Every structure is written in structure tokens, then in C-alpha cells.
Amino acid sequence: MTSESLDRSRPTLRIDAQFDRLDRTYAPGAPLTARYWIAGIGQERVRSIERSVDWYTEGKGEEDLGVHFFERIAPPSPTDAVVEGTVTTTLPASPLSYEGVIVKVRWCLRVRVFFTSGRDFVSEHVFAVGDLPPARPAAPATRIAPPVPVVRGAST
Amino acid sequence: MTVQWIGRGARNPFATRFIRPGMIPPLDAEGHPVSVAALAARVPHGGFMALVGPHGSGKSNLLAALAAHLAQDAVVMQSRVRRARDVPGLLARIARLPVAAIACIDGWERLGALGRVAVRVVARCRGCDLVVTAHRPCGPVLARCMTTPSLLARVVAMLGPDDAVIGHDDVTAAYARHAGNVREALLDLYDLFEQRIRGSAAGVRT
DSSP: OOOHOOOOOOOOOEEEESSTTOEEEEEEEEEEEEEEEOOTTTTOOEEEEEEEEEEEEEEEOOOOOOEEEEEEEEEOOOTTTEEEEEEEEEOOSSSOOEEEEEEEEEEEEEEEETTSSSEEEEEEEEEHHHHHHOOOOOOOOOOOOOOOOOOOOOOO | OOOEEEEOOOOOOOSSSHHHHTOOOOTTTTOOOOOOOHHHOEEEEEOOEEEEOOSSSSSSHHHHHHHHHHHTTSSSSHHHHHHOOGHHHHHHHHSSSTOOOOOEEGGGGGGHHHHHHHHHHHHHHHHHHHEESSSSSOEEEEOOOOHHHHHHHHHHHOOOOTTTTTTTHHHHHHHTTTTTTTTHHHHHHHHHHOOOOOOHTOOOOO
16 A cells, blocks of 8 residues: 555655535435546556545454446546546435444445556545534443342232 | 545555455564465365464464465355355355356355255365365365464555554554454454544544
8 A cells, every 4th residue: 555655756646636516415306417637647547547436334343345436447548647537426325424333334436547557546536415414422331230139929 | 445535534554444354465473574475376276275373363364365366276165154054055056156166155064064064075076176264274274374463564564554543552462452353353453443533633632
């Protein structure tokens, strides 16, 4: 993950995105439009660009993911200093974004650039679907009183 | 692959997606990089080799890195065994491999005694190499995986959590609490990270 930043001879590749909702929060089933800009490609030749709208889980256990929208587009002209594009899609009803403790559900616009050299660069721009509140901080552990033993045959 | 992530809030660097096998470069017990190329050169054709070590010592991670390296020059199959019931599916996959392919099997002991014999026989018939992970020596040992507090500290440094959230003492304590099991220690740090981030977000330092 750090090989790119260590190579000083390469310009720093950066992908910026702007969503049509400033707070990046969308209602389930709402339309989404996002623009992105890829800068710093430099002299390296691009093989292809993939753009997608995905959700994935992140946490302590098994992971899951879903691809809601996917498109592979042709490489840009070598003379383009900045490559830009737009993604438009209608979001599904679920899953809703969630900031849990053990698992989180995240939606993102993902733009991935593949170079002819074999390396690739992926950029994830997170947005939210729905407005679920995040999980609350865990309360301090409390002692639970042991159950009162039941004595069979005892008369009261 | 270089990843740029732009989102709100803190991202837990100990989540599975950052620590699963293949995500962290393999390190030796002291936290120094392991030469995967040198290990790959020792995998014999038509042979059997094992990566041996206790739970959470980096066997699966080393196997993933080794498999990725070997895949540059050979057909490589990777399989993670969860239970003995996985044996029929695993045998079917090995039987479909071309000659001189390499089968990398994570969790050799979970195959059971009969399963292990069957896999070795089928792999030999196909002329395939077997590289496996095991807790105890079960044949020629390709590498022994061990851990130290320095190794965990190096892994945590690579994952890059904010020092103000997870400090050196937390790392040392997690290592001791899990008796050297680095995987469990990292999952422990996941919980600690969540606790502190959420605690600070709510104005409560836990």
C-alpha cells in the first residue's frame, strides 16, 4: 500500500469526487450522481478505468460485498492531464449504511485505474444510504446478581 | 494495489479487510521482512512442504504471500479447510489441476487423518506439489512461524493506527493477553480502537 508513496519519480495520483448531495447522505431508492476527477497520471499509460457503486461490510468477522453499478471505460487520451467522469444510478432500498461495533455497512463510489505496467490504483469515496444512527458506546460492565435458588419441597 | 480512502470518521485499521491473510507482508518472529522468493525456491516439484506454527503465528499470511509468488510461474490452487467435510470438494479441485500445479492448503490438520492421506495420494497422482499450514510438523518443514511482541508492534505500525488511540502499552498488553496469538491480539485491538473512538466521540474516555 505504500509502494506508490515511496516512488518519488511518479507524480502522485489522486482521485477526487463530488456528490450531488453535499452531506453525501441518500435516501434508499434515491438517484445518485457523482463526478470524479483523476489527476496525476503523468506519463504512465492507462489500460482501463473501472467505476462502480458498491457496498461492503467491514469489521471483525467474515466480509460481504455487493456491486450495485459497474462500468469499465476506455483509457483516456495520453494527452489528458485530468480525466473526469460522471456516475449516475438509482440506489436500491437496502442495505442501509451502518456504523456498528462488530460490523459496519459502507457504500462507496469506487474508481479503479489499471496501468499497462500491471499496477493499479483504487479510490473509495464513502457515502451513506439511509440515516441509521451509529451503535452507542458500550456501557461499563455491571455485576449481575446471581439468580435466587429455588428449593423444591420447601414450605412457605 | 494502492488504495485511497475518503470517508467520514475514523477507520478501524484492525478490521478483517486489513488483516486477513495476504494483506500484511510476511514478517519473521522479530518483525523483519521474510524473503518469499527464497522460500518459494525451496518448494520441491512433486513434493510436500509445511508451514508450521501455533495459532495466530502468521502461517496463513505467509501461505497467501507464497501462493501469490508461486502463481507467477505455475498454476496455484489455494484452499482454506474449515472442517473434514471439505475433503471431497478439495479432492475434486486437486483432481482437476494440471500436472506440476501447486496446491496450497491452509488448515492441514482439519482434513482429518483419512482426508490427509487421500489428498496426498491424489496430489501425487496428479504430479502436484502440496504446501500446507499445520500446527505441528507433518513432513518436511518449509518455515516455522513464531511471534514476539516486536512482531506484533511492527504489524501494528504497518496498519498505522493513530498513536493517541492505540499506544505501545496496548500492543504489549494485547500480545500478553493472547499468549502470542497475533491474530487474536489484532482482533482485541480492533475492539479497543472501537471503544476509544466511540468513547471520545461521546465525550467519554473509556
